[in-house]
Structures are given as structure tokens and as C-alpha cells.
Amino acid sequence: MVAVVGVVPHSRDDEADHRGLLRGDEQTLGRLYDAYADFVFGVALGVTREESSAEDITCEVFVALWERPYDYDPAQWSLGAWLVAGAHRRAVVRRGAAQTAQSARAAGSESVGKDSTASTDSTAGFAADGAVAATLAGLAPELRDVVELAYFQGLTYREVAAKLGLGETVVAERVRNGLWAWADDTAPTGGRAAAEDDGTGATT
Amino acid sequence: MNALPAALRDRVMGEAVRRRPPAVQTGPHARAYAHAVASLDAMLRSLTADEWALPVRHDWDVQRTVVHLMAGDGALCAAARVPEAVPLPRYEGLFAEADIPGSPGAGWAGRSTYVLSRHSGRPFRMSWHAWRAQSRSLLGCPAARDRDETAIEYAGRRMSLADAFLARGFETWLHGDDIGRAVGRPMPEPADESMALLVGLGLAMLSKADLPAQTRLALTGPGAADARLGVGPVAAELTMSTSDFCRLLGGNRRADEIAVRADGDADAAEQALAAIAAMAIL
Numbered sequence: 001m002v003a004v005v006g007v008v009p010h011s012r013d014d015e016a017d018h019r020g021l022l023r024g025d026e027q028t029l030g031r032l033y034d035a036y037a038d039f040v041f042g043v044a045l046g047v048t049r050e051e052s053s054a055e056d057i058t059c060e061v062f063v064a065l066w067e068r069p070y071d072y073d074p075a076q077w078s079l080g081a082w083l084v085a086g087a088h089r090r091a092v093v094r095r096g097a098a099q100t101a102q103s104a105r106a107a108g109s110e111s112v113g114k115d116s117t118a119s120t121d122s123t124a125g126f127a128a129d130g131a132v133a134a135t136l137a138g139l140a141p142e143l144r145d146v147v148e149l150a151y152f153q154g155l156t157y158r159e160v161a162a163k164l165g166l167g168e169t170v171v172a173e174r175v176r177n178g179l180w181a182w183a184d185d186t187a188p189t190g191g192r193a194a195a196e197d198d199g200t201g202a203t204t
Numbered sequence: 205m206n207a208l209p210a211a212l213r214d215r216v217m218g219e220a221v222r223r224r225p226p227a228v229q230t231g232p233h234a235r236a237y238a239h240a241v242a243s244l245d246a247m248l249r250s251l252t253a254d255e256w257a258l259p260v261r262h263d264w265d266v267q268r269t270v271v272h273l274m275a276g277d278g279a280l281c282a283a284a285r286v287p288e289a290v291p292l293p294r295y296e297g298l299f300a301e302a303d304i305p306g307s308p309g310a311g312w313a314g315r316s317t318y319v320l321s322r323h324s325g326r327p328f329r330m331s332w333h334a335w336r337a338q339s340r341s342l343l344g345c346p347a348a349r350d351r352d353e354t355a356i357e358y359a360g361r362r363m364s365l366a367d368a369f370l371a372r373g374f375e376t377w378l379h380g381d382d383i384g385r386a387v388g389r390p391m392p393e394p395a396d397e398s399m400a401l402l403v404g405l406g407l408a409m410l411s412k413a414d415l416p417a418q419t420r421l422a423l424t425g426p427g428a429a430d431a432r433l434g435v436g437p438v439a440a441e442l443t444m445s446t447s448d449f450c451r452l453l454g455g456n457r458r459a460d461e462i463a464v465r466a467d468g469d470a471d472a473a474e475q476a477l478a479a480i481a482a483m484a485i486l
Contacts, residue, residue, distance in 0.1 A: 019392040024227030024242030029220055033213055041208045055209060059216050066220040070250035070389050 014079045021069040040087045047091035047154030061086045143178035228343035233366045236373025236398035241339045244380040256328040260386045267328040274335040275319035283356045284345045289338040290319045378456040399427030406453045419476035440468035455484030
């Protein structure tokens with residue numbers, strides 16, 4: 001992977017893919033799913049620590065892109081960054097809702113049950129995942145830190161800002177720049193490679 | 205395991221097409237129409253209620269522009285055996301046909317006037333969904349798959365049903381482009397192969413234009429073409445993009461609103477431009 005620093009200009013492919021979505025070509029959606037679903041799912045899982053939530057969020061993000069393709073503007077975002085940012089936003093909201101529900105139940109004897117422990121175990125190693133780590137390593141350090149904290153440790157921008165002693169707008173800017181570089185660096189071949197690395201055919 | 209579950213792909217694709225059906229698969233002659241209908245529908249999904257009331261062209265807002273499209277699409281319904289969203293009234297012997305808006309004798313403009321009157325004051329959603337349902341029915345009929353050469357009355361001309369599908373692709377794209385400019389969302393141009401078919405249809409119509417001198421027409425961009433209008437020695441040359449040619453031909457833009465380069469005899473160039481604009485095939 002090559003280090004890419006700063007804002008990567010939007011690629012012509014994103015514009016062509018966007019036209020395909022506008023024209024109602026479902027094969028375009030299938031191609032985008034194949035290119036970006038790993039990362040969208042990974043980000044959602046990193047934040048929510050819950051596989052079923054990550055699946056829901058992945059579904060929502062791609063369906064929203066298909067259903068309302070004009071919400072995405074290729075002049076503003078790369079497609080990969082837009083999808084990942086959409087997953088992150090939803091995941092933070094979900095996690096917040098889950099935490100609220102959990103603390104409301106805190107007095108009760110029965111807690112969340114088997115699912116939550118299982119998925120916490122399974123996500124513990126997520127940030128260390130080989131392909132993602134390699135991709136993150138390719139980012140400039142100041143971008144890598146914010147992307148890792150926001151997208152893989154699941155912190156909100158405010159939490160990242162407090163942790164790194166930065167302003168919230170600086171964090172937002174860096175996340176955005178980091179995502180441009182990241183999505184550009186990983187898709188589409190990086191996305192597939194990552195899937196094959198940890199795929200192992202164990203998911204059914 | 206943190207791997208993406210394989211079954212998720214089917215769930216995503218299934219949910220997506222349930223929420224927004226993909227463009228109807230058609231033959232090449234109806235593809236521009238299928239793409240334009242899908243794109244315009246996507247644009248309409250993104251509009252707020254206030255945006256529906258924004259002025260587009262003429263004195264039409266977004267809703268009226270969509271109803272105008274529906275009226276034009278209706279001209280294909282009889283031959284395609286698809287029920288019309290707004291059936292035109294049939295008056296028999298009571299009045300002169302030409303005096304009744306919407307009657308066959310009142311012509312193309314009358315058809316639009318009548319359908320607009322029927323949708324005046326209705327909620328925008330009703331007009332939008334009626335337009336979409338009629339368009340998708342047309343796109344699903346056999347004539348959208350295979351060329352049907354049955355001659356129909358279309359915009360004051362006789363043309364095959366197959367070419368009328370092409371003309372609807374033309375009009376839906378251009379009016380969608382007008383709406384897109386009004387609401388600040390770009391309407392995608394037809395695919396290259398579709399643009400070539402649109403240009404071919406326009407040039408075939410123009411071949412009958414009566415011009416005192418010959419003008420060379422150099423069309424650039426997707427579907428590029430090099431054509432001659434009129435007879436005799438070449439007196440002038442016009443250069444413009446294929447999309448601007450379509451806009452001029454459709455009566456969607458005036459000659460002074462597009463980027464056109466004219467070389468040679470100014471009168472001949474002027475007359476050729478006027479001949480293209482006079483087609484006003486929309």
C-alpha cells in the first residue's frame with residue numbers, strides 16, 4: 001500500500017458509478033457492495049461491537065445510497081468515504097441507544113445475554129486486523145490517529161477531540177481527509193484483498 | 205470472526221430493489237427513456253415539498269413539468285396497448301374537434317393542456333406516481349424490448365412506435381435536465397450509445413429540411429456525427445456538442461443559448477440553425 005496524504009481528488013469512476021446508480025443499474029450497486037462492504041461492515045462492527053447491528057447498518061447504508069442516490073454528491077466525497085461515514089454515523093447513534101437501554105436495565109438482574117459477550121470477544125481483535133492495520137499504516141500519522149479512534153475504536157468526534165487535545169472541527173476535517181485517502185487506497189482491490197485475508201469461509 | 209457474512213449481499217440487494225426498482229431492461233431504442241425515467245424518479249425522490257413548486261421553464265413548476273411529460277408519454281399508450289394515465293376525452297360530433305383541448309384534432313399542445321388541467325391542484329405525489337406508473341408500463345411492454353415499426357401520430361408527425369420511444373427518451377432527459385437545473389441536481393446525460401441514436405433520429409428528420417445552401421454540421425462529444433444539411437456546395441459549417449444539438453432540436457434551448465461555432469457564409473449558417481430549431485420535436 002502506498003501512503004497517500006491529504007485530500008485525494010474524486011475519481012472519474014465515482015462519477016460513472018453515481019450515474020449508474022441514478023440510472024437505476026443494480027449491477028453498479030452490486031459492484032460497489034463488493035468493493036466497500038468489508039469496510040462499511042468493519043466500521044459498524046468496530047463501533048457497535050455487535051454483528052447483527054453491523055449487518056443492519058451495512059444494509060441501511062447501501063440501500064440508502066441506492067434509494068436516494070442524489071443524497072451523495074461526487075464533487076464532495078469519494079463514494080467509499082461517504083459509505084463509511086454513513087456507517088459510522090449510524091453506528092454511533094445505535095451504540096448510544098444501546099447504552100441508554102443498557103443503563104436503564106442496569107438494575108435488572110438479567111443483562112444483555114449471550115450475544116453481547118460473544119460479539120465483544122469476536123470484535124476484540126478488530127483494530128489489529130491485518131489488512132485494515134496495513135491500510136491504516138499507509139496514512140499520514142495525524143490522519144491515522146483520528147481515523148483509528150473514530151472508526152475502529154468507535155469514539156465520537158468529540159471524544160476523539162478530547163483524547164488528542166484537538167478542536168472538534170479539526171478532528172472532523174482530519175477524519176474526512178483520512179477517509180478520502182483511505183477509501184482511495186483500499187478500493188476496489190484493497191477491499192477484496194481484505195475480505196480474502198480474513199474470510200476463511202467460516203461465515204455462513 | 206469479523207468477516208462480512210456472505211448472506212448479507214442478498215439481503216442488501218433484495219432490500220434495495222424492493223425500495224426502488226431498477227431501471228426496466230429494454231432494447232436499445234428505449235434505453236435512453238428507461239435511464240431518464242429512473243434518473244428523474246431518483247431526483248424527484250430527493251425533492252422537498254417546496255422544491256416541487258420551484259419554477260422550471262415556461263410557467264411550469266416541477267409538478268407541471270412532470271405532468272407535461274406524462275401527457276407526451278400518453279401518445280404511445282394506444283399503440284403500445286398500455287392504459288393511459290389520463291385518458292383523453294372523446295367528443296363525437298358535438299363540437300369541431302380542433303376546438304376541444306385534448307381531442308386528437310387539437311394536436312400535441314392540446315394533449316398537454318388537457319392533461320395539465322386534469323392534474324391541476326392535485327398533490328404532487330399523485331402526479332409523480334401517475335407519471336412513473338405509466339412510464340414503467342410503457343417500458344415493460346413488448347414494443348420497448350423489440351422495435352415496433354407501427355406508425356403512430358407523435359408530436360404532429362408520423363413516426364414508428366420504436367422511434368417514438370427514442371423521442372420520449374430525448375424529451376424525458378431534456379425536461380429532467382431543466383428540472384435538475386431548477387433544483388440544483390445534475391441530470392445524467394444519455395449513455396453514449398443512446399446519444400448516438402438520438403442524434404441519428406434528429407439528423408433523419410433534418411434530412412427533409414429545405415435549405416437553399418448546404419451546411420456541414422459537425423457534432424462533437426458522445427455520439428459524434430458529421431452531417432450535411434441542404435443541397436449544393438458547402439457554404440457554411442456549424443460545430444456544436446451532441447447534447448446542445450439535442451437541446452436545440454428539441455426546442456429546449458434557442459440558438460443563442462448554446463455554444464455553437466459558425467464558419468463560412470453567415471446567412472447559410474443562420475438558416476441551418478433556424479431549420480434545426482424549427483424541428484422543435486418536443
